[in-house]
Amino acid sequence: MMRLRDLGGVASSAQLIAAGATAEALTRGVRSGTMMRPRRGYYALPAADPMAVNAVRAGGRLSCLSAAAKYGLWAGRDPRLHVTVPAKSTRLADPGVDVVRHWTTRSGGSEVWRVSVVDCLRSVVRCAPREDAVAVLDTAVTSGLARLADMASLVAGEPAWTAGVFARARPGSDSGIESIVRQRLTEGGHVVEQQVHVAGVGRVDLRVGGRLLVEIDGYAFHSDRGAFERDRHRDAELARRGLRVLRFSAAQVLDSWRQVEAAIDRAVTDPEVRYDTPLRTQQLRSLA
Template identity: 25%
Template sequence: MDIHELSVRRDGVFTTREALDCGVSESAIARRMASGAWTEVAHGVHLVAGHPRGARAQARIAVLSVHKNAVLGGAAAAWWLGLCSEEPRKHLVFTQTRGRARRSSATAVSRYRELDDEDVVVRDGLRTTAADLTVLEASLVLGLSFMDSALLSGRVTPETLADVHARYPKRHGAGKASAYLRLIGDGARSEAERLTVRILRAAGISGWVANLPACGYVIDFAFPDRKVAVEIDGFAYHRDAAAFQRDRTKRNALMRNGWHVLNYTWADLVDRPDQVAAEIAAALRSSSARSA
C-alpha cells in the first residue's frame, strides 16, 4: 500500500513509522512537512493537508499520540463502533505498555490496562475495545440508558457483559458497572420502588400512595388527590410488543379517567433522579392550579 492510499483510508492520519513502511524516506517526510503538505499534529503523527481534522481524524490522532499499539475505549469507542451517535470530546485510550505513555493530543486520556486479545478489535484501521468492554466503559459516562440501548440492539448480552466484567474486576469504575449489571440482570420491582421512594423523599414530595388500584389497573405511584400517576417502566431490552401494548392501554385508560400520567424508566431513576423529581413536582403544581 502506498502512502496516498493509506492516508485516504485513515482520514488523512498516519504515523512516521507507517510512512516509512510505505517507502517514504526520512528526507521525503521532512520535505513534505516543510512544504506544508503534511502537518505533525502530535509527536510522530501526521495529517495530510486538505483532510479536515474532524471527529474521525481526531480519534486516530488521540490513539496514535499515545502509542502505536494503544486502544480506543469508553464513549469514544462506542461512537467509533456505531453504538452511539454523539461525537466524543475526549478519547479514553488504553496503553498496554508499562511506564508513562506520551500524551501529545489534548483530547487523549490515557490509562494503562492489559487487555485480552478477545477484547480488542480493529475497525477501519483503528484499534478499539470490543463491543462488550466498550459498553461497560462507556456506560460510566453515558449512563444506564446507554447500556440498555446496547442490549436492545443485540450487539451485547447480559451474559457477555458479565463475562468481560469478570475479566477486569479491579478496573476503574468497576463498582458502578457492577451495580448497573445487577439492575440489568433482574430489574427487581422492589428495588425500583425503593429508588423512587428515595427520590420523592429527597425532594420533599409527599401525598403519594404506592401500588394504588385504579381503573382496573395498579398505579405504581399515585397522588390520588391530584390524580397524578407515576409509572416505572422496565428496561427496554426486557420488553416485548405485548408488554408495550399493555402499558399503552393502561396509560390510555388512566388518562380517559382524568389522570395525568408520567412514565419513567430505570435509567431515568438511576441517571436523572433530579429531573424525575422536578417533573413530578411540576405536574403536581399544574394539577393543583387546574383544580383551584
C-alpha cells in the first residue's frame, strides 16, 4: 500500500512485486477492496486520481494536456482525456470517457499512469493549439520543471515545425493565463515585460509598453477575503505612486479578449498614464 501511494496511487504488478508484494497479497487486496484492478496487471488505490485510473484502463498513460494538468502546468480547457498508448496496441478498453489516444513508440517515466515531463511537453506541442502549447511550455519553465536552455533538445526527433513552438517559450508566467496575455499582446505589437518588481508593492504580472502595469487574476482568485484585501491594497499603493494598473480575470482574458485588448491599447496610448517611478524587471536567468 505504501509503495502504491508513492507511485501516485496506480502501479503495475511488476512494480509492486519488486517492492516486496506477492501475487497472493495483491489478489487479497482486490477482494478486500483496499485496492482495485483497472486493467490486468495494474492496481490502484480506491482514492486514486480518476484520470490516472482511466488512462491505465484505456491502455496507456496520461499524456499531452491531461499529463500537464497533473504536473501543475497549464492544461487549457480541453476536457478530453489524452492518453499515450504503445503504437502496436490492440483491443484497448473503453474507459467510459472521451479519449484522445496518442500512438507512440516511446514513453519515458517511472510512473505507469502518466508520461515523463519531457514526453508530456513533446506531446503537447504536437497536439494542442499553439497558444495552449506555448502556455504549457512557459509554465513548465517558470515552475522549474523544464529549462529554457533545454527547449532546443526537445525538438530532437520531432517534426520540423515543432521547433517554432518550442522557440516561443519564455520564463515568467506563473499561470497559463499570464502566458496567453503575453503571447497575444506581443503578437499585437506591444512590448511586454513579465514579473516586474515595484518597490513597496512587490511583483506585478506584466508591464506593457514600459508604462502600463497589468495584473491577471486566476480561476482560484479571491478564494478568501485576505487575498481580495491584499490586492486592493496593492492597487491603491500603485495608484499612490502615480502608476496605473489594469486588473483582469482569467474569464475575461479567455472569453472577452477584444474588450481586454481594447482597454490595454487605450491605456498604453493615454498621455495621462504616468511612468515616473523607477522599476526593475526581476532577474529570471536562474530559470533559463
